[in-house]
Amino acid sequence: MTRSHPTPEQLLARRHAADRRFRLYGLAGLGIAMVALVLLLGTMLLQGWGVLLQARLTLPIQFDPALVDPKGDRSPASLAMGDYRVLVSRALQEALPEVKERAQRRTLGKLMSDGASYQLQEMVLANPALVGTQQQVSLAASDDVDMWLKGTVSKDIPENQRRITDAQAGWIATLEKAGALGLEFNSDFFTRGDSRDPEMAGVLGAIKGSFLALVVTFLISFPLGVATAVYLEEYAVKGRWADFIEVNINNLAAVPSIVFGLLGLALFLNFMHMPRSAPLVGGLTLALMTLPTLVIATRSALRSVPQAIRDGARALGASPLQVVLHHVLPLAVPGMLTGSIIGMARALGETAPLLLIGMVAFIMDVPDGFTDPATALPVQIFLWADSPERAFLEKTAGATLVLLGFLLAMNGLAVLLRHRFERRW
Amino acid sequence: MTLSLTTEPDMERATPQGLIHPGPAGNQASNPVKVDSERVSVFYEGKQALNNVSLEVQERRVTALIGPSGCGKSTYLRCLNRMNDTILNCRVTGSIRLDGQDIHEPTVDVVQLRARVGMVFQKPNPFPKSIFDNIAYGPRIHGLFRHRDELDGIVENSLMKAGLWNEVKDRLQEMGTGLSGGQQQRLCIARAIAVNPEVLLMDEPCSALDPIATARIEELIDELSTNYTIVIVTHSMQQAARVSHFTGFFHMGDLVEFDSTERIFTNPRQERTKDYITGRFG
Structure with missing residues (x-):
């Protein structure tokens, strides 16, 4: 007996059913994600309030x-x-x-x-x-x-x-x-550095350490990343070398962050003898880690600028640099900013590389400069989570909330900037 | 180049393609040659896209390049302002002379060349800037003015010539990208003529526009031809017939025939041209 083919009506019904199922899967996935998020935030708030x-x-x-x-x-x-x-x-x-x-x-x-x-x-x-x-x-x-x-x-x-x-x-x-x-x-929690006594421990030292490190990261990785991306995208001759470099950058973006920590340890501390535990070194190490991500984000932002704009500028006699500076970069700014802020947010949440360059030390003083010993927010969370005193549990959750707050603010800023600059189109 | 015109008078408006451009007065008195190309070949990644094309573009005339898709007409056009330079693995051989000077000579600055040979693209591509800044961009980078007043004059004049002034004079600070398609294309034409080029290349300037906007651009091309040498690539034979004085028919990388527009549309020498004109392929 041969299988009879479905009638067009049956096929149509099946197609609609498949459509509905697919939408349900999506909703279910979203629901699970929302529940997980609520649970995470809820636990943190309960423990950290x-x-x-x-x-x-x-x-x-x-x-x-x-x-x-x-x-x-x-x-x-x-x-x-x-x-x-x-x-x-x-x-x-x-x-x-x-x-x-x-x-x-x-x-x-x-x-x-x-x-x-x-x-x-x-x-x-x-x-x-x-x-x-x-x-x-x-x-x-x-x-x-x-x-x-x-x-x-x-x-x-x-x-x-x-x-x-x-x-x-x-x-x-x-x-x-x-x-x-x-x-x-x-108020001590927001105005003090770390302490052995939970009641005296605060996150200001960690916040300032993170902030100083991120300033270094941004100052190094943004100009370098943008320049690299512009060169690769707009100037470099496409060919075997460009492909080779592209593959390498993509691979670097996937390298585990602890490896960058080892590189920072070998390069900045052992070879260049920079101060241990300093936000300067932390920032440089995080810049190494962020750079590939930023190059990739900037390149895709540059690539999304229509070729017609480049052609139009070129046909008017703009030099290659003028094409980039006057036309391509301004249009790529939203993508670049989004990419770099998300890269920064990742760097803010990064712990492993900082452990290797000594930002894991117990430091009570709030750092005042780039070379003062300091710790960073995620490292502080790690340190407190590891402490035997029961009261540090609350501090851990509190510091986590502070970190999440900063991440939320940074991502919000990215959305805002993108929205704002995209209106130019 | 010789122009032996043996047009029969009754053929002038009788072709199925419609109105044929009356052509320059007398037609026998040809204008000086502006762009002279000799045995121009283009290779993309080793594949030949253009094969030994030689043709002469006359000053202050409209030269149309027609042919089916992929025939090499746009490739040829992009050779004239060296836009092919930016394409990877593209090689151009032969010589192209602008006013007798080879544009591939090392002494020729490509930035200067493009100021002399302007270009309008298939899809209107205004910069996402104000209307004013769109026009002012070329004069600014080439330093064509001393005072702000002069720049205002250039902008107004260019928009006038492009027939856009009356429509936009009250909103020069609005985005160029906010205009309609036809207006955008006229803005691009105004932008190109703001640097006062000698030659204007147009790569299918009407293919993204509706018939009314197309008619407007065609009118404009006619007006501009009194001051500029225009080379226009077009898909539409009717358009070539309407706006051009000379027409070149490209097919598979060859320039099959180049002659006065009248001649091409009424009495082509080549069988292939005839077949294309009468719609047997393409």
Whole structure:
């Protein structure tokens, strides 16, 4: 028996069915992607919202000259030597006079961040007139108190498994009731560098490190990439050599970023002896990585400029350089900008090459220049995710949100620029 | 070049292709030769696209090049301002002389050559700039003016000559790409004549336009021929008949026949020309 062929009506019905199925597949794919995105962002927001708040103790601090200024001359050297820890513990004891026993006083001191004494020292160094006065000062509480207040850790588990003892929990309640302890906006997170203490750790150092590195990356890779692309696309004689170079550039774009890190390590650190951990070197390494992508993006932007425009300019007697500068480049600008911003966004999110050139070091200071030791946002995330303290979990999520925010802003800028320049057509 | 015209008077308007250009007064008094090409051959990647073409373009006359697709007429046209230079693996042999000077001589600057030999393309290709800047571009890069007023004059004059002034004089700062197809092509013509070329090459300038815009361009070509030497490539035999004084028929890389337009359309010497004119192939 031979198979009968479908009638035209059956064929038509099948074609429509195939169409509908295809659309459903597309919608399903999109749906899955959206769910994944919502889950990712949702988890990050749930875990990371807490970085906006920080448990702080507001206590009257007596800046006792005997403790703060051991030499008595108000010189920065003398003020730097002062014993600020005692100031903190005295203030705590005054707030909770019922705690008398020595061991108990030590556990009471654990409510305060180790960074609190540094904070007082910074205050006094910035303003020596504080010595001898009494001030209401808001000091960071320890990460354990912070998590206790935010409810990050359960309060129902047995005492011997908790970081906060029952006694400490009682003091926390007393202090809260007195209005001395509470969650406040955590400006430290946005104004400080890294720290061993989660409550004192901030992303500003990483943000500045990333920013400085990206400036270097852009300054190196944009002009170089555009010039390379213009030469290859508009000047180079097409032939075996051009093909060879094109294949190589495409391959370079696919090279794993850690290999570029090795190249940066060998070239910039071992051979050229540039400073380790510096945004300058990070930026140069990321520029090596971004360059092939940028060349490819720029070439395709140049290629999308209609040949008729080049012919028109040439026929009017424009020189090759005039054809490029007056006509081709202005039309290729949206594509070039989009390509380079997306390349920059990739560089911003890149971690591996930076590990190899030492930007993974623990650096507390916010970098001020291109040669200061620094770290970068994704590396900071990596470092915090690796830290044993539970409170760093929140910081990790917070830093991730900051990174995602920057990436979103950069991609938004790319869309905006493209939209803006494309109106010229 | 000799022009032996043996046109019978009754043939003048009687061909099926329509009106034939009346041609220059007298026709016997030929104008001086502007572009003289001798045994021009073009090879694309070793394949011969043009085979020993020799023809003379007369000054201030319209010379039409006709023939079926791929016959080499555009290739020949692009030799005259050396636009083929930019094409990879393209080799041009033979000699092309503009006012007696070989344009392939090393002393000839191709940028200067293209200022003297302007070109209008098949598809209107205004720059994505204002109408004013489109026209002003050539004069600017060649330094053809001293003051802004002069530039304004050049722009106005070019647009006048291209018959576009009245339509665009109030919106010179608008984008050239916002004009209609026919206007865009006239803008391109104005742009080409703004650098005051001696020769104007037109590569199927009407093939992307509607009949009304085409008629407008043809009128314009006629007007421009009093000042410029025009070489026009066209698909349309009717157009060649309407606008040109001389016509060359190309076929498969050969220049089959070159003569006055009247002669080509009424009494061609070659069998192939006759077959093409009467629509037997092409």
